[in-house]
Amino acid sequence: MSEWTSPEIVVQRQLDAYNARNVEAWLATYAPDAKQYEHPDKLLANGHAEMRARIQTRFAEPDLHAKLIKRSVMGNVVIDHEDVTRNLPEGIGRVELVCIYVVERGLIQSASFLFGPPFIMQARVS
Template identity: 50%
Template sequence: MNFPAAVEICVQGQLDAYNARDIDAFMRFWAEDCGYYAFPATLLARGAAEIRARHVERFLEPDLHGRLVSRIALGDLVVDHEIVTRNFEEGRGEVDVVAIYEIRDGLIANAWFKMGEKRLDGEG
């Protein structure tokens, strides 16, 4: 039987809280000094307070949902492929996201996100 590693449990917990749009539960999985990046190295937020501020706004989107497509865990890294439903300025749609999480002491220490092209509902 294949049991999830502790690093996977941390990442799944933050995804579950993201989908519940529960900011307090979501923030329990992030280290106080974590880094949040657009892949490969564009800093979007530094520290839990900045990550919280980004997500308080995001969690207002009524259709926000991340659907896990695949997950790989190796050592202290977890790589997720997700399809995220968002409420964009142009309307509701989806975007593919590759998320890379570095886990330290049971918390997300750094995360990198590579976004695909958004697809609005009703497009091709």
């Protein structure tokens, strides 16, 4: 396995594409039949078409940014703890997130997310 396709490098490429709001580069880190879950087993998206629809909405948020707090790697599993700035209905907020990625053959096969409660930093003015 080359460094380019190591699980940690694949997940970092995914995070970089997320912060750049680059749909194609982000999808390129996932297997075509990858699945995303809200941990432990609530299916959020199955395959590139569903993932694209879900992420395009997210990438439209002008303040979107994920800050990596900590990363742990064990074999082909990468666990990221992130602080994500979002444009929520209530205003600009932050959400803590734990992401569990399973990487095989240089692509993310599955991703499970644990969402913390949102913290509103700047309330939306009506």
